[in-house]
Amino acid sequence: MSRELSTVVCADADEEHRSATATALESAGFDVVTASSVDTVEAALGGDIDCVVTAFRFPDGDGFDVVAAVRDRHPDCACVLFTSQSLSELPRGGREQVVEYVPRSVPDARDRLVDVVEGATAEVTQAAYPLPENETERLSAVRAYDVAELSAEATFDRLTALMTTHFDIDVAFVGLVDEHEERFVACTGANWRTLAREDSICTHTILTDEEMVVEDTHEDPRFAEVDRLDELHIRSYAGARITDSEGNALGAVCCTDDEPRSYTRAELDDLRRFADEVEEQLLLRRRLGEERE
Numbered sequence: 001m002s003r004e005l006s007t008v009v010c011a012d013a014d015e016e017h018r019s020a021t022a023t024a025l026e027s028a029g030f031d032v033v034t035a036s037s038v039d040t041v042e043a044a045l046g047g048d049i050d051c052v053v054t055a056f057r058f059p060d061g062d063g064f065d066v067v068a069a070v071r072d073r074h075p076d077c078a079c080v081l082f083t084s085q086s087l088s089e090l091p092r093g094g095r096e097q098v099v100e101y102v103p104r105s106v107p108d109a110r111d112r113l114v115d116v117v118e119g120a121t122a123e124v125t126q127a128a129y130p131l132p133e134n135e136t137e138r139l140s141a142v143r144a145y146d147v148a149e150l151s152a153e154a155t156f157d158r159l160t161a162l163m164t165t166h167f168d169i170d171v172a173f174v175g176l177v178d179e180h181e182e183r184f185v186a187c188t189g190a191n192w193r194t195l196a197r198e199d200s201i202c203t204h205t206i207l208t209d210e211e212m213v214v215e216d217t218h219e220d221p222r223f224a225e226v227d228r229l230d231e232l233h234i235r236s237y238a239g240a241r242i243t244d245s246e247g248n249a250l251g252a253v254c255c256t257d258d259e260p261r262s263y264t265r266a267e268l269d270d271l272r273r274f275a276d277e278v279e280e281q282l283l284l285r286r287r288l289g290e291e292r293e
Helices: 015-027 038-044 063-073 109-120 135-143 153-167 227-231 265-292
Strands: 007-011 031-035 051-054 078-083 100-103 171-177 181-188 194-196 212-214 236-243 249-257
Touching (some): 007 015, 007 038, 015 109, 038 063, 051 063, 078 109, 100 109, 153 181, 153 249, 153 265, 236 265, 249 265
Parallel strands (some): 007 031, 007 051, 051 078, 078 100
Antiparallel strands (some): 171 249, 181 194, 212 236, 236 249
């Protein structure tokens, strides 16, 4: 089911293909703006848009130029590459530059495209990562916690060091999820500072009050093609959401390892206790800071 009033830019240099794609999207209930070049896509970016569907070849550039233009103006806008070429055949770029890729060669390609665009423009989804329904309020809550100012870093460093031995894992961390990245306010076993939100498993952890476990990232379709996880040697993951007193998700307390592994119910209960400790420390230190003011 498409989201009413969602606006999609349909970019294709071929008039016949562009018209057919625009018609399919309009029939699904989208407001469609068409573009025949990179320049006309850039001109369309002045308004509110929810998704860009782009072919690859244009007289003044290519689909990756379109994606770059969109990212410059609307970092959270979904982009879908709709072309007869496979990703491996494209002369440059890579899958990390698009949210989705739909080949024109598959049966009922435009039906498949509509499904992808509907998912990309759903209320809780932006770009390459899902969003909580209360994202605006959540971000305001995250900005209220300056961990360095609260003098909580040393406490969290001790906690993550304890976690690595308790769970026998490579890395333990406390991460706060900002608008476009995750900030690691404590990290034992690695020297991670930030991670793009589309590459972060915690982006999904903050959506649920249940502990999240990924036993093998290579077997999970959400993460199997996230190269950054391989670069960080994250093959398995367990995380527990941390929230403020109003229930806003601030981030997560997490375990990662370079090998696939599972977690027992008792281990996940312990992980939840570690997360509870982080929540209590954040709340306590924030209150003390407010009293000093």
